[in-house]
Amino acid sequence: MSTSPALPTPESLQGKPVPRVTFKARPDDAWRDLSTDELFKGKTVVVFALPGAFTPTCSSTHLPRYNELAPVLRENGVDDIVCIAVNDAFVMNQWKTGQDAGNITLVPDGNGDFTEGMGMLVDKRELGFGKRSWRYSMLVRDGVIEKVFIEPQREGDPFEVSDADTMLRYINPRARIPEPVVMFSRPGCPHCARAESALRENGIVFTDIPEDQKITTSVLRGLTGRLTWPQVFVGGRLVGGADEVLDWVATTRKA
Structure with missing residues (x-):
């Protein structure tokens, strides 16, 4: 330089x-x-x-x-x-x-x-x-x-x-900055697809972490206490699976 x-x-x-x-x-x-x-x-x-x-x-x-x-x-x-x-x-x-x-x-x-x-x-x-x-x-x-x-x-x-x-x-100094959204998903999982569609259709940017050799069901259970996919976190807080994500999206859109 x-x-x-x-x-x-x-x-x-x-x-x-x-x-x-x-x-x-x-x-x-x-x-x-x-x-x-x-x-x-x-x-x-x-x-x-x-x-x-x-x-x-x-x-x-x-x-x-x-x-x-x-x-x-x-x-x-x-x-x-x-x-x-x-x-x-x-x-x-x-x-x-x-x-x-x-x-x-x-x-x-x-x-x-x-x-x-x-x-x-x-x-x-x-x-x-x-x-x-x-x-x-x-x-x-x-x-x-x-x-x-x-x-x-x-x-x-x-x-x-x-x-x-x-x-x-x-x-805009007063703009509302959204919290980070992270989704742990499993390829081919229909509930994961539902959650992903809800997030994308509402313009919510998220990081998808799919199941692989390191992110297993055991890891998911250790992180969330749950065995089902997906599991979504918002701002470090566990929201839950697809149904909970759809409820959270609906509430967020109304806010």
Whole structure:
């Protein structure tokens, strides 16, 4: 990073249009040019940019939290949440699938054109990464940058201000942040399918932990005191199986 130029300041970017570029994307496994007009024109869009798909902080925190808070952001006037990285379309598609990030539009800036236009292209050759994006987030209204959060320029990979919670607080400081939802499920279980459908149809983001060699019925019983699948936790509290989940969803929607 030491050979990279100084990053722009938020003040130098706010009020300016986003760079006009064409991304080489592969939605539905077919090549398609995706323009910045298509992404931003007439829309309110949250953008977060990061060094790379599959990297630790990006995979463990940055992308998952935006995916989790996407319904809340949309409730507060955001039309789309876009993740941009200097990776190719194949890598971005595989990362989205592996992260189960259905609430996020992942955009491959493979040549770094958009990132360079933002002034955020930095040298990561000491890590074998070549040139990548610095970590930042921004709120864009009709193609114009309203607010930018740029991570401090120092060694390593700082992650302090471009997170989803900071963006949500900027958009609406009083927004209600949902508690995390985790479901322990068994493949092929009809009750698990009922619970999953209820959660998805009501826009509730959840983490599904399916039964495997480590998550067995014995483990489930040790965690919940129950033997039946699924078992769903909300904010660390056990809600229960499919019937209890449907009741909880109904109560949540009324609140």
